[in-house]
Amino acid sequence: MYERRNHPLLPRKRFVKRVALHVSASIGLAAIALGLGMAGYRYLAGLSWIDAFLNASMILGGMGPIDPLHTFAAKTFAGLYALFSGLVFIGITGVITAPFIHRLLHYFHVEGSKSR
Numbered sequence: 001m002y003e004r005r006n007h008p009l010l011p012r013k014r015f016v017k018r019v020a021l022h023v024s025a026s027i028g029l030a031a032i033a034l035g036l037g038m039a040g041y042r043y044l045a046g047l048s049w050i051d052a053f054l055n056a057s058m059i060l061g062g063m064g065p066i067d068p069l070h071t072f073a074a075k076t077f078a079g080l081y082a083l084f085s086g087l088v089f090i091g092i093t094g095v096i097t098a099p100f101i102h103r104l105l106h107y108f109h110v111e112g113s114k115s116r
Contacts, residue, residue: 002102009107018099026092033088034060037081045074060085 010018037056041047047055047067055065059082069075 002106005106005109010103015099015103022095022099026095029088029092029095030060033085037085040077040081041074044077045069045071056081060088062086062089 034053034056037060038049038052041052041055042049045052045055045067051067055067055078058064058066059078062085065078069078
């Protein structure tokens, strides 16, 4: 997917396409994580779909839950989902920033080899 050391820097148009692919993959990952959270809040906590969406999106966004949970299963799910959401956030950040970091490092490598 990425160009190798001996390849020139990717043209801007193809780079933008690469970034768009990474952003869309991140949106897909976030949608799957949100769907899992909504299903858990709906079926384990007995919340309505809109309340499940609100709680799952707040946890996924790092803000915290809205509705109090009363059952052991719901509380366990919420804790595990919060941990999962933290990892999803780190993963999404990595997927989105990867093309930029790679381009920067590749640029310095190309520039460094020109001076030799």
